[in-house]
Amino acid sequence: MAIRLHELQELDKLEERLSPLAGKPGGDFDARVQCLRLLRRMRLRRSECVVMYGQELVKNKAWTRRLGTQLWDVYEQVALAALDTGDLELAQECGNAVARKFPGSQRVAKMAGMLLEAQEEWEEADRVYKETLEETPGSHLIHKRRVAALKSQGNLTGAAEALNAYLDIFQADAEGWRELAEIYIKLQQYRQAAYCYEEVLVSQPQNSLIHMAYADVLYTLGGVDNFRLARKYYAAAVEISGGGNVRALYGIVQSAAAIAAATKGNKRGEPESTDLPLLAVDVLKKEYQQHCPALLPIVTRTLDGQVALL
Amino acid sequence: MGADIILDTQIRDWVLVPITLVMFLIGVLRHYMTKALQSEKIGEPKTIRESQSIMRARFLRANAGYIPATSFRMRRAYFNNKETGLLVQQKKDAPNAGAQMMQDPSFAVNMMKNNLSYMLPQSLTFAWISFFFSGFVAAKIPFPLTQRFRSMLQRGIELGSLDVTYVSSQSWYFLNLFGLRGVFSLVLGEGNAGDDTQKMMQAQMMGMGGGLGPDAAKAFQAETDALELTQHEWILPQIEQHAEETLRRVLRERS
Numbered sequence: 001m002a003i004r005l006h007e008l009q010e011l012d013k014l015e016e017r018l019s020p021l022a023g024k025p026g027g028d029f030d031a032r033v034q035c036l037r038l039l040r041r042m043r044l045r046r047s048e049c050v051v052m053y054g055q056e057l058v059k060n061k062a063w064t065r066r067l068g069t070q071l072w073d074v075y076e077q078v079a080l081a082a083l084d085t086g087d088l089e090l091a092q093e094c095g096n097a098v099a100r101k102f103p104g105s106q107r108v109a110k111m112a113g114m115l116l117e118a119q120e121e122w123e124e125a126d127r128v129y130k131e132t133l134e135e136t137p138g139s140h141l142i143h144k145r146r147v148a149a150l151k152s153q154g155n156l157t158g159a160a161e162a163l164n165a166y167l168d169i170f171q172a173d174a175e176g177w178r179e180l181a182e183i184y185i186k187l188q189q190y191r192q193a194a195y196c197y198e199e200v201l202v203s204q205p206q207n208s209l210i211h212m213a214y215a216d217v218l219y220t221l222g223g224v225d226n227f228r229l230a231r232k233y234y235a236a237a238v239e240i241s242g243g244g245n246v247r248a249l250y251g252i253v254q255s256a257a258a259i260a261a262a263t264k265g266n267k268r269g270e271p272e273s274t275d276l277p278l279l280a281v282d283v284l285k286k287e288y289q290q291h292c293p294a295l296l297p298i299v300t301r302t303l304d305g306q307v308a309l310l
Numbered sequence: 311m312g313a314d315i316i317l318d319t320q321i322r323d324w325v326l327v328p329i330t331l332v333m334f335l336i337g338v339l340r341h342y343m344t345k346a347l348q349s350e351k352i353g354e355p356k357t358i359r360e361s362q363s364i365m366r367a368r369f370l371r372a373n374a375g376y377i378p379a380t381s382f383r384m385r386r387a388y389f390n391n392k393e394t395g396l397l398v399q400q401k402k403d404a405p406n407a408g409a410q411m412m413q414d415p416s417f418a419v420n421m422m423k424n425n426l427s428y429m430l431p432q433s434l435t436f437a438w439i440s441f442f443f444s445g446f447v448a449a450k451i452p453f454p455l456t457q458r459f460r461s462m463l464q465r466g467i468e469l470g471s472l473d474v475t476y477v478s479s480q481s482w483y484f485l486n487l488f489g490l491r492g493v494f495s496l497v498l499g500e501g502n503a504g505d506d507t508q509k510m511m512q513a514q515m516m517g518m519g520g521g522l523g524p525d526a527a528k529a530f531q532a533e534t535d536a537l538e539l540t541q542h543e544w545i546l547p548q549i550e551q552h553a554e555e556t557l558r559r560v561l562r563e564r565s
Contacts, residue, residue, distance in 0.1 A: 171362040198378075201373070205376040275554055
């Protein structure tokens with residue numbers, strides 16, 4: 001799972017060694033196997049590479065015997081990679097081999113569904129997923145795949161529903177909540193998105209990107225209270241990232257300006273301190289000066305416009 | 311202590327080494343047996359939901375300060391409402407341990423499988439050791455030890471005058487039982503680490519294995535109480551000052 005440097009280096013060496021063999025039969029069984037094994041282990045998605053060096057492995061009868069129990073993992077890996085490269089025939093072949101060996105397995109059902117997806121048989125694929133879910137409602141693999149399938153059809157409402165069904169069971173899955181938040185943003189249902197981001201915040205409070213995304217949603221919702229909240233969460237993102245999150249810096253300036261514009265002439269409540277937005281402006285200008293001087297005049301003009309509102 | 315006891319080399323060849331060897335082989339056998347008996351483990355949605363909701367409530371309790379007060383109160387109500395709260399509901403539904411086993415035969419079967427592969431070999435080897443080798447002094451530790459170690463190293467030998475550095479065969483068994491764990495992870499862990507990632511992921515997803523076990527009702531009650539007692543202290547009011555300091559520091563470093 002974790003990517004280790006020495007494994008990456010080994011992989012690069014193997015790929016170099018294998019590159020003259022691409023698409024040709026025969027040669028260097030061990031290197032091929034090791035290459036695929038490393039890719040599996042690190043969960044890297046180099047599908048072209050897998051298909052190039054893997055398809056000979058599964059087609060060569062003598063080699064499939066030599067692979068032993070690893071064979072089934074290789075079949076699955078090559079099948080999924082072949083879906084990426086559009087080689088549906090190869091995918092079907094490998095998928096069938098695994099399906100014969102492990103009927104009723106979750107991973108096989110997932111692969112069958114993905115094959116149908118690749119042929120744009122959306123309804124068939126969804127039927128496969130639904131049937132599997134009826135049999136084993138606790139299968140997170142199939143739940144997630146179903147959401148992904150609905151999403152890739154552009155059916156965001158359906159994806160949100162499916163993801164809600166998943167999260168009803170797997171409530172503590174922060175990545176799931178994050179995905180749902182992003183779907184709700186696309187659907188412009190910002191209140192729901194905010195709820196989801198809160199859920200991610202409590203499980204990953206040290207991730208500055210979550211604070212920022214939550215602030216974005218609050219800012220989008222609008223209203224003085226939400227602007228104030230947004231400013232606080234942008235500040236949190238800045239604090240956690242040590243001032244390195246440019247979007248959060250902009251966010252502070254923007255939300256401060258929005259608060260000022262909304263409370264103009266209305267002296268209710270204490271006035272907000274202007275130290276933070278002004279500091280943010282200074283840091284932003286410094287950043288642009290250092291990394292992108294060409295844009296500095298435009299940035300300065302925009303920021304000064306915002307500062308004038310404060 | 312008068313003269314040292316000389317241990318026959320045959321004891322080494324026929325007691326010390328065989329015990330270690332047998333225990334190692336049994337460990338390997340057990341590993342493959344569990345693998346063979348293991349069924350593709352997919353939890354019941356109900357049990358997953360239970361353990362995951364506890365986990366979610368725990369997250370909420372630990373990091374309540376990171377979300378606004380209204381959001382926190384809303385969630386607490388969702389978990390703890392006296393009639394409709396999720397934890398309260400699940401506590402009501404949680405069956406006691408006996409009923410659960412009666413209802414779900416696979417529960418019992420799984421437990422049997424675990425017991426078979428763990429308890430059986432262990433009790434068999436222990437019986438074997440204590441039948442054949444009880445009372446043996448099997449080894450000598452090359453450094454002196456205090457009297458405290460007597461119960462650990464000389465199990466099965468009731469001799470007050472024997473030097474503590476001598477190890478009895480039964481104690482050797484126990485030392486092996488715990489000491490071989492590292493060897494197993496070296497020998498068996500490396501070889502199949504590649505294909506276990508999927509399973510590890512799944513185990514992580516499942517939270518605390520397959521559900522809360524027999525004490526589910528208690529766990530729900532404890533979580534409800536803890537959540538009820540949680541004070542919401544919003545962390546963010548001070549965050550702006552902290553952020554200001556951070557930005558000032560950034561400016562200082564840059565200039």
